[in-house]
Amino acid sequence: MASIKKRGNNWQVRVSYKDETGKFRTKSQAGFKTKREAQLFANEYEIKADNGELKSKRPPLFADYFWEWYETYKESSIRNRTVGTYVYAHKVLKQFLPNARIDEMDRRAYQKFIKDFGKHRAKSTVAKLNSLYHASVKDAVYDGVIQKDFIEKSVLVYDKDKTWDIEYLSEKETKQLVDYLMKTRNPHYTSKYMIITALFTGMRPGEIGGLTWENINKNFNTISVNQSWSESAKDFEDLKNDASQRTIRTDKWLLDLISELPHEDKQYRVFANQFKTIPTSNAVNKVLRAAMKELGINRKGFHFHSCRHTHVAYLLSHGVDLYAISKRLGHSDITVTSRVYSYLIDEYKQKTDDKIITALSDLKPENFSNDFAQTLHKAR
Template identity: 30%
Template structure:
């Protein structure tokens, strides 16, 4: 029901409606010079928003709507790490969009704010930021909170970032390995990553019970939650549950470490008073060691890439490398190391021609 009345020199419209609890509420807007202006505005509200309650939601700022959407659709349904990413997006929304309301969000305004964000962030970061906001706004569109999609055809740009070195070459890999002190816990974690290609959480999940010292085999069937300290966790995927062979030197080093530290059978090797080292600390140790040796800077995860690259260059099949890394399928390995595979393919083509030329 809509009613109109004059308040002083201006007109006001009043729309009566029921909220979700069945309680009657009123939506009032005033300041119209003519009654016809008030009638036009009220008609637009009723036309654009099938349910006047949704108009109330359109009065929310983008930040407040995103926060409400986050609690409704993401809390409890995504991992803690993913939820933290959404929460970080909310923080940026408050900084970039301020108190801009959903009903005032146009395509040009949205693009302007995304461009502003892109001035100080990489393309990948901007793309993720936009993707998460868009997901919330598409739900708002489905619920008739907004009448069009302000994120449609958004152009994503970003700050240019110098590509980082992802892996060491064979000689640098060997130099690093030969200069790590296996008696030092942090150095040993780096060493294991370099010679096995294991993920950080997988390494922290190693217990003496996982090692078959007589045959030099290591069973990888769990990880350790070093971020939230909840203990053992499942592996990343089913393919990550695997058994990998170790060289005799690595087997001996791990056996000596277990004996020196009297590690119980089902206790992770690298806990100190029940706490595992955080990845930032290990990355710092790795950086210091690489600088000391005059080697290129890579991250701890780069050791995994290094291990895979070395194996591929040494002629190990993509299938075997994929299984050793615990990839969910061989396609993941092929796409990740496509540049290496193409380089090796060119070498193979030369070998094929040389063989045929001898006929």
């Protein structure tokens, strides 16, 4: 029995059949240009299965399975900038587990791999690759390639010295930076405008690069986020997830500032510079570092994306609800916001606790006396 589905611009086939032992197996193949091509492949495969031409194969190497899984389930749906992460994850498996078959892997073997790989790497790197491997293994269990999920309950191992807390600017430093960027801005060079936009909206760098004039609504003082900009493909691409599609309220002055930029780009891109290109993250970082150096602000790990973190820190310091911040950032779930910004949340917890105690104190009876409590204590 075959299942044919369209994924992106291509078609994918999944054929279910019984091998010579009578056990059900599946074969997935993606990348067909037309539905007819996919159907022909399915028909041919089913005929081979009926004729007993398909021999059961030993499960592949973990690295090979991971790459086949990527090509089948992920390649047609991920953004260009994400491809490199999967390529790197595959390279790591080939380096650390070159001869490990997926059916031979167990929790002990995987934990040893994580220990060896993570001891010289940052937590974010280990966590990201672990999540990709886990997703592929879950599908391997679902497809009957292996019997158990050997990654479940694994413990991440990483180098704490390479794992930094989120870098952000203080309120004073943010004001200094904004003032400097405003005084030195030039509409023909859009990097400084992009930095200011990031500080005041919390948008991702790619989302800022993907803005068009149609996304700017000066009647309601909003910015609509519905696409991103790919530096590698030099073209628009889909957002990170469905939750990323959102409308952000902002100050009128920010939209007036953005409106200083030329409106001559053929693609209506807001931040296209005089060379008709969107500045890369490296280019924006160069401008940002120069500005911070001029102001004497020393933040070794601060970069363009850190403006998003600064936006969150500022909102938290002013008591803005975490749910509202999560929606503004375009996170799929408030738990994502809590996890990513746990360091900042803990930092501002003391301020929040003080506000809670102050608020609850208003409920205290006006004529409260602890005389009764003292009398009771003496009686004991």
